[in-house]
Amino acid sequence: MSAAERRARSQLAQLLSQRAVIRGTLLVRKRKCGKPNCRCARGEGHENLFLVISENGRARQFFVPKDWESRVRLWVEDYHRARELLEEISRIYWDKVRNRQD
Ligand SMILES: [Zn+2]
Numbered sequence: 001m002s003a004a005e006r007r008a009r010s011q012l013a014q015l016l017s018q019r020a021v022i023r024g025t026l027l028v029r030k031r032k033c034g035k036p037n038c039r040c041a042r043g044e045g046h047e048n049l050f051l052v053i054s055e056n057g058r059a060r061q062f063f064v065p066k067d068w069e070s071r072v073r074l075w076v077e078d079y080h081r082a083r084e085l086l087e088e089i090s091r092i093y094w095d096k097v098r099n100r101q102d
Contacts, residue, residue, distance in 0.1 A: 005092050012085040021079040022072065024053040027061070051076075 001009075015021075030045035032038075040046050049064040051072060064072050095101070 002092070005089060008085050008088045008092075012082060012089070015078060015082050015085070019078045020071075020075045021082055022051070022075040023079050024051045024076060026050070026064070026073065026076055027052050 027050045029048050029050060031048055032040045032045045035041070049069055049072075050061045051064050052059055052061050054060075
Protein backbone atom coordinates (compact mmCIF):
# COMPACT_ATOMS: atom_id res chain seq x y z
CA MET A 1 0.00 0.00 0.00
CA SER A 2 1.38 3.42 -0.90
CA ALA A 3 1.90 6.13 1.67
CA ALA A 4 -0.81 8.23 -0.02
CA GLU A 5 -3.32 5.40 0.22
CA ARG A 6 -2.46 4.69 3.83
CA ARG A 7 -2.90 8.35 4.71
CA ALA A 8 -6.27 8.63 2.94
CA ARG A 9 -7.55 5.42 4.55
CA SER A 10 -6.56 6.40 8.04
CA GLN A 11 -8.00 9.92 7.70
CA LEU A 12 -11.27 8.46 6.42
CA ALA A 13 -11.44 5.85 9.18
CA GLN A 14 -10.75 8.47 11.82
CA LEU A 15 -13.35 10.82 10.41
CA LEU A 16 -16.06 8.17 10.24
CA SER A 17 -15.34 6.78 13.68
CA GLN A 18 -15.33 10.14 15.45
CA ARG A 19 -17.56 12.51 13.53
CA ALA A 20 -21.02 12.68 12.06
CA VAL A 21 -21.65 13.18 8.37
CA ILE A 22 -24.58 14.70 6.52
CA ARG A 23 -25.15 14.68 2.79
CA GLY A 24 -26.93 17.85 1.84
CA THR A 25 -26.41 21.51 1.11
CA LEU A 26 -27.05 24.49 3.30
CA LEU A 27 -29.21 27.29 2.12
CA VAL A 28 -29.76 30.68 3.76
CA ARG A 29 -33.18 32.16 3.16
CA LYS A 30 -34.53 35.49 4.24
CA ARG A 31 -38.00 35.49 5.63
CA LYS A 32 -40.33 38.06 7.07
CA CYS A 33 -41.88 36.87 10.28
CA GLY A 34 -45.14 38.72 9.73
CA LYS A 35 -45.08 40.84 12.87
CA PRO A 36 -45.93 44.37 11.77
CA ASN A 37 -43.61 46.04 14.31
CA CYS A 38 -40.59 43.83 13.69
CA ARG A 39 -37.50 45.36 12.07
CA CYS A 40 -37.89 42.82 9.24
CA ALA A 41 -41.13 44.43 8.07
CA ARG A 42 -39.11 47.23 6.45
CA GLY A 43 -35.86 45.40 5.96
CA GLU A 44 -34.73 42.21 4.28
CA GLY A 45 -36.19 39.64 6.61
CA HIS A 46 -34.63 37.25 9.09
CA GLU A 47 -31.95 34.87 7.88
CA ASN A 48 -32.86 31.23 8.34
CA LEU A 49 -30.71 28.26 7.59
CA PHE A 50 -32.11 25.23 5.79
CA LEU A 51 -30.62 21.87 5.04
CA VAL A 52 -31.55 20.77 1.55
CA ILE A 53 -31.35 17.07 0.87
CA SER A 54 -32.22 15.18 -2.26
CA GLU A 55 -33.33 11.61 -1.99
CA ASN A 56 -34.60 9.47 -4.86
CA GLY A 57 -34.73 12.55 -7.05
CA ARG A 58 -36.82 14.53 -4.60
CA ALA A 59 -35.49 17.56 -2.76
CA ARG A 60 -36.53 18.22 0.81
CA GLN A 61 -35.71 21.07 3.12
CA PHE A 62 -35.32 21.06 6.85
CA PHE A 63 -35.13 24.15 8.96
CA VAL A 64 -31.96 24.28 11.06
CA PRO A 65 -32.50 25.99 14.43
CA LYS A 66 -29.90 28.60 15.42
CA ASP A 67 -28.42 26.45 18.19
CA TRP A 68 -27.92 23.58 15.71
CA GLU A 69 -26.22 25.64 13.00
CA SER A 70 -22.59 25.12 13.98
CA ARG A 71 -22.86 21.35 14.37
CA VAL A 72 -24.88 20.92 11.17
CA ARG A 73 -22.30 22.99 9.25
CA LEU A 74 -19.56 20.76 10.64
CA TRP A 75 -21.40 17.55 9.70
CA VAL A 76 -21.96 18.81 6.15
CA GLU A 77 -18.26 19.74 5.84
CA ASP A 78 -17.22 16.36 7.20
CA TYR A 79 -19.39 14.60 4.65
CA HIS A 80 -17.56 16.46 1.87
CA ARG A 81 -14.20 15.63 3.40
CA ALA A 82 -15.17 11.94 3.63
CA ARG A 83 -16.29 12.00 -0.01
CA GLU A 84 -12.97 13.53 -1.09
CA LEU A 85 -11.02 10.88 0.78
CA LEU A 86 -13.14 8.10 -0.69
CA GLU A 87 -12.55 9.55 -4.16
CA GLU A 88 -8.83 9.67 -3.51
CA ILE A 89 -8.81 5.97 -2.61
CA SER A 90 -11.02 5.14 -5.57
CA ARG A 91 -8.62 6.93 -7.95
CA ILE A 92 -5.77 4.76 -6.69
CA TYR A 93 -7.80 1.65 -7.56
CA TRP A 94 -8.86 2.99 -10.97
CA ASP A 95 -5.16 3.18 -11.75
CA LYS A 96 -4.60 -0.34 -10.47
CA VAL A 97 -7.29 -1.68 -12.79
CA ARG A 98 -6.01 0.38 -15.70
CA ASN A 99 -2.44 -0.78 -15.18
CA ARG A 100 -3.41 -4.33 -14.12
CA GLN A 101 -1.42 -3.89 -10.98
CA ASP A 102 -2.05 -5.95 -7.81
ZN1 LIG B 1 -39.36 39.80 11.88
